Every structure is written in structure tokens, then in C-alpha cells.
Amino acid sequence: MTLLIGLTGSIGSGKTSAGTFFRNLGVPVIEADDATKKAFEFPKTINAIKDSFGENSIKEGSIDRNYLKNKVFQNSDELLKLENILLPYIHEEIFSKASEQTSPYTIIIVPKLIEKRDFYNSVNRVLLIKSNEDKQVERVVKRDNVDKKQVYLILDKQMPTDEKIPFADDIIENNNSLDSLKEKVYKIHLFYLKITNNNLQENKIVR
Numbered sequence: 001m002t003l004l005i006g007l008t009g010s011i012g013s014g015k016t017s018a019g020t021f022f023r024n025l026g027v028p029v030i031e032a033d034d035a036t037k038k039a040f041e042f043p044k045t046i047n048a049i050k051d052s053f054g055e056n057s058i059k060e061g062s063i064d065r066n067y068l069k070n071k072v073f074q075n076s077d078e079l080l081k082l083e084n085i086l087l088p089y090i091h092e093e094i095f096s097k098a099s100e101q102t103s104p105y106t107i108i109i110v111p112k113l114i115e116k117r118d119f120y121n122s123v124n125r126v127l128l129i130k131s132n133e134d135k136q137v138e139r140v141v142k143r144d145n146v147d148k149k150q151v152y153l154i155l156d157k158q159m160p161t162d163e164k165i166p167f168a169d170d171i172i173e174n175n176n177s178l179d180s181l182k183e184k185v186y187k188i189h190l191f192y193l194k195i196t197n198n199n200l201q202e203n204k205i206v207r
Contacts, residue, residue, distance in 0.1 A: 002028075002098065002101040002102065002103055002104065002105055002106045003104065003105035003106070003124050003125070003192065003195070003196045004098055004105070004106055004108055004122070004123040004124045004125075005105055005106065005107050005108065005123065005124065005125050005126075005127050005192065006108050006110060006113045006119065006120065006122075006123035006125070006126045006127065007019060007022075007107050007108065007109045007110075007113075007127045007129065008109070008110055008111060008112075008113035008114060008126065008127070008128055008129070008164070009111070009128055009129035009130065009131070009161070009164075010111075010131075010136060010155060010158050010159075010161055011111070011136060011140055011151070011154055011155065011158065012131065012135070012136030012137065012138075012139040012140040012143075012151070013129040013130060013131045013136055013161075013174060014129050014131060014139070014172075014174040014181055015109055015111065015129050016109075017174075017178060017181055018127075018129050018172065018174070018181060018185055019031065019107060019109050021181065021182050021185040021186070022107045022185060022189065023107075025185070025186065025189050026103075027103060027105065027106070027107055027189065028101045028103050028106045028107065029106075029107045029108075029109065030094055030097050030098060030106065030107070030108045030109070031108075031109045032090055032094060032108075032109060032110040032111065033109075035089075035090045035093040035094050036086065036090055038089075038093055039086050039089035039090050039093065040062075040063045040065065040086075041062075042089055044089075045063070045085060045086065045089060046058065046061075046062070046063055048085045049063055049068070049082070049085060052081055052082075052085065053067075053068065053071060053078075053081075053082075057071070068082060074153075076157070083116075087116060087118070091118055091119060091122070094108060094110070094119075095122055104192070104193055104196040104197070105192045105193075105196050107127075108123060112159075113126065114126065114159065114164050114167045114168075115159050120167065125169040125170060126167055126168045126169050126170070127168070127169070127170045127171075127172065127188070128161075128164055128165065128167075128168035128170070128171045128172070129172050129174050130161055130165075130171055130172065130173055130174065131161075131173075131174045131175055132175050133155065135174075135175050136151075136155065137151045137152065137155070140154075170188060170191075172184045172185070172188065
């Protein structure tokens with residue numbers, strides 16, 4: 001059985017870069033973003049979103065993601081409504097894929113892993129990618145070509161990193177270069193290989 005490592009962190013923390021480094025080490029990486037794209041294509045999801053958000057949420061038979069994005073961005077009730085529709089499908093897609101893996105461990109990238117208990121309770125360990133807020137903002141502004149104020153608005157709606165720390169089994173500080181992050185990923189990769197080998201010998205799962 002593959003050990004499931006839930007990788008999480010706030011926007012701009014470096015989740016995607018860390019995932020790339022794990023993937024380059026031959027580790028299976030499953031991303032919630034990919035599962036979300038699939039969830040938007042399910043007929044049941046389309047019908048549920050149409051019922052909840054109206055005809056304007058559907059464009060040419062598909063979900064109008066830009067419409068939904070604008071609808072939920074500054075409305076927490078609408079966001080929760082959308083999440084309640086999507087998350088069961090996303091969870092099923094992610095952990096169905098995870099169950100097929102035969103590697104010592106698998107990385108599962110979920111931005112709201114800690115906030116959403118169904119996801120948190122489905123992994124064996126949590127790896128938190130942690131960055132200073134100024135560094136996060138700098139990265140997102142550069143990556144998405146958006147205004148700083150917009151990034152701060154997003155951060156204000158996310159669970160503060162300090163509140164996530166007690167739920168993390170492992171933490172990577174990502175405030176420096178990509179080379180530094182790559183080195184830290186490699187070190188924790190060796191650690192995960194070690195504990196999975198020990199667990200196989202003892203026939204038990206970590207957490």
C-alpha cells in the first residue's frame with residue numbers, strides 16, 4: 001500500500017514547484033486542480049451547478065468557470081455552496097487514482113487539505129509548504145500578472161499558515177531559491193522512503 005502524503009500550503013507558497021520536484025524524483029503526484037477540471041465535466045456536476053447558480057452558469061452546455069469565479073470570489077456562502085457540489089467528486093477522483101499507485105509513497109496536492117476534513121482524514125501524513133507572506137505575494141503577482149491587492153484579498157480568505165502548522169507532520173520553509181526548495185524536497189523524499197521501508201517491515205501505516 002502506498003503511503004499518502006497530503007501536500008498543502010497557501011497561494012504562492014510553492015506547492016506546484018515542490019510537486020514538480022517530487023515528480024522529477026519519480027514520485028506519483030496527484031493534483032486537486034486536475035481533479036477539479038474533471039469534476040466540472042461530470043453531467044451531475046453541471047446539473048447541480050445549473051440548479052444552484054442558474055442558467056447563466058452554463059455556457060454552450062458546459063460550466064462557465066469565469067462566471068462562477070466572479071460569483072464566488074467575494075461571497076463565502078456562494079463559495080461554500082460550490083465546494084459542497086464539487087468536493088465529493090474531487091475526493092473520489094483523487095483517492096481512486098491514489099489507490100492504483102504501487103510506489104512507496106504518493107504526493108497528493110490539495111490547497112485546502114487541512115480545512116476540508118474528508119481530505120485531511122484520507123492521507124497518512126501532511127506536508128506543509130510554508131512561505132513568508134511577502135514572498136507569496138511577490139510570486140503570485142509575477143506568475144499571474146495581477147495586482148498585489150488582489151493577492152492580499154485571496155490570502156485574507158485563506159486559513160492563516162500559522163493555524164495550519166499544528167496539523168502538519170512535516171514542514172518545508174520555502175523563502176529562498178528554487179534550488180533551495182529542490183534540495184529540501186530531496187531530503188524529505190529520502191525521509192519518506194525511509195519511513196515507508198520501516199512501515200513495510202513492521203506492517204503498519206504512519207500517522
